[in-house]
Amino acid sequence: MTTLATAASVRPSQSHPRLPFRLSLADRRFLGGALVTLVVIRLALMWWMPFTDTTEARYAEIARKMLETGDWITPQFDYGVPFWGKPPLHTWLSALGMYVFGVNGFGARIFIFLSGLAVVALSGLFMKRQGGTHQALVVMVVLFTSVLFFGASAFVMTDMVMVLGTTLSMVAFFTCVTDQSASKIWGYLFFVGLAIGLLAKGPTATVLTLMPIGLWVMIGRRWTGLAALPWVWGTVVLLMLTLPWYIAAEIKTPGFLRYFIIGEHFERFTVPGWTGDLYGSGHARAKGMIWIYWLGALLPWTGFAAWLLLRPKAIAEAVNAGSPDWHGYLFLWAIAPMLLFTPAANILAAYVLPGVPAASLLLVSLWATIQGGPRRTVKTIFGLAVVGTTVLFLAVTLTVRFSPETLSLKSQRALVAQATQIDRNIRLTYWGGRSYSAEFYTQGQARATTDKTVLSALARDGITDAVAVNTDALAEVAPVLGDRFTTIGIFGRYTLLAEAPLNGKS
Structure with a gap:
């Protein structure tokens, strides 16, 4: 069984000895400052940027209606019309934010944003346990500057809250089964993550978690490690957190479970141009388009990933020098959304989000292991990434505010x-x-x-x-x-x- 101490160690190969990954104090300060700056910028943009039709404004209005009507069980598509399309966790968070901060964009977005920051922090903690503090700092900046993640981190929709659940489950599972000295709480956090996913998105979140875990266990024949999880009491925790709402929702508006389970989780993804959507229309795309979305989601780091892929021998040595268990786990986690949604007939770019934290972790881990030693290009690489992400979203925000018709985002x-x-x-x-x-x-x-x-x-x-x-x-x-x-x-x-x-x- 691989321990965290083993996974965290970097064993240089005999032919290509490498120094441990280290950042200078100036680079650490630079990256820390960049991370704080990005958080401040994202806070400002979410305050300033108006809601635009249809996705974000629709979910924000559903949350506003929840707050206005006091109905915290069934989200409402319109007054008296239930919204069966998604569970209510993200709606609860937006409604709570508006209760605390007022009915405005900041209130609707703030707790979604805190969910995004929690994903960044979890990713950093995971990397710290495996590769040290320096790599943890790098991975948080890489994740937060990824175009799709930066945008979605404060976007009123289901996906970022679901990503918090999947990330918590994936981090907790690996920690629990590979580190015998880890606190038992990690085993329960795995089930808490599943509950967050089920309340944020539904069964899709569970599949996106169990698919990479199942493949990792089967490929490596790691069956014995499963005994580390508290399956009985963890399942009790999971059911206690999720069943009450699902039961209450079906009792309050009969027909919810049939539509949500079959319509939203089967017909939406298998029927091209699905017409059963009660709240809009299906998003028909060419099958396999999810992989293109993934490349776009990782910008500006897609090119960096391509640079690594051009060095297959170095990657193989990095995997062996570090931990095959660790890198294989991240790889399967990163591609899980694409494996699930490649045959889907209706997809959105946001569907790749659950794999973005893993892709960031994998990219940084491989880069740090391959390069090793002190860094001399950190300010150049990450400075360009921070500036590029900031300029892009500032330009979008200004355009939406002063010329919304240019992007057809329809802010009213x-x-x-x-x-x-x-x-x-x-x-x-x-x-x-x-x-x-x-x-x-x-x-x-x-x-x-x-x-x-x-x-x-x-x-x-x-x-x-x-x-x-x-x-x-x-x-x-x-x-x-x-x-x-x-x-x-x-x-x-x-x-x-x-x-x-x-x-x-x-």
């Missing part, structure tokens, strides 16, 4: 702000489909219609109204609204028309 914050300047009690109607960000920024008051009789009645209802119309449909809608409505401005793809405030009040 500016439109809602302009409408409420006309009359703070104005009623906003969208011609066509719903706008979740408009619903969020109007506290659920924005509505949508495709009925022209509803539009024609607005001028006679005794309420100050505003109408947001896709500019392409303006010629069709303007005559229906009549002369009382005037054009206020163009916001992205929408033109805002409004009545004058009744009695001149605003």
Whole structure:
């Protein structure tokens, strides 16, 4: 059985002796400062960046409705309409954040962001146990500067909370079965991680955890190590944390389990262009596209990984010099999302996120073992990564804020702000489909219609109204609204028309 002491040791090969990986004090300060700077920047961006349709705004609005209605069992897609698509852990976190910090973007995002930071910290702790403090610092910076992880770390959606669960389970499992001196709490944390995944995403999280673990155990015939886990009491903990909500949700809205288990976890991934989605549509992609998403998710470190792959002999020596158990575990963990979703007919780029912490750990471990010795290029490599990630997301944030139509991200914050300047009690109607960000920024008051009789009645209802119309449909809608409505401005793809405030009040 491999111990952590063995895994952490670096045994230089006889033909290519290597020095242990070390960073100078200046480099450690630089990386620590870079990590703190990235955290501050991400906090600022999540405060400043508006919600954009559809994904983040939809989940934020579901959380806002949870807080407003006080229904903490069943998330609501619309008032009185249950949202069966995902479990509620991320919704609970966003609703709790808005309860503490107010109904705004910061409140909705802050606890998601803390989940992301917990993943970074777990990855650093895992690397510290295996390769030392210096490698731990490097891996935290690599993970946090990975494009997809940096963006998703404060994005209101299910994935980052699920990644916290899968990462906790993977770290806890390896620690428990390979280190006889480790605290028994790691065995229970494995089951706690499974519970987090089941409450954040559902059975998919369990598969993404047990698949790489099962392959690692079978390939290495490590069956005896499984006895280290508290299977009976750990399972009790798992069931106590998860079953109450699943049972309560099915009792409160019968039909939830059938839709969630079969629809969301079978038909969504096997039926191209799945039409059974109650809350949108399937995301049909070419099978195997998940691997392309993975390469993009790891930027700017994809090129660094390619540099390593061009040195297969050095990689083989690094694996042997370190720990085959350790590197094999990371490899299987890293590719698990791709193995699962390669045959899937409906995928999103975020589906690769559970493997990104493992990919960062593997990349740093191999690089540190191959290079060894003191580093001379840390500031150059990581300085470019930090600057590149910061500039990219700052550019996106500025674009969304001042020119949302450029990226077709459809933020409605500016439109809602302009409408409420006309009359703070104005009623906003969208011609066509719903706008979740408009619903969020109007506290659920924005509505949508495709009925022209509803539009024609607005001028006679005794309420100050505003109408947001896709500019392409303006010629069709303007005559229906009549002369009382005037054009206020163009916001992205929408033109805002409004009545004058009744009695001149605003």
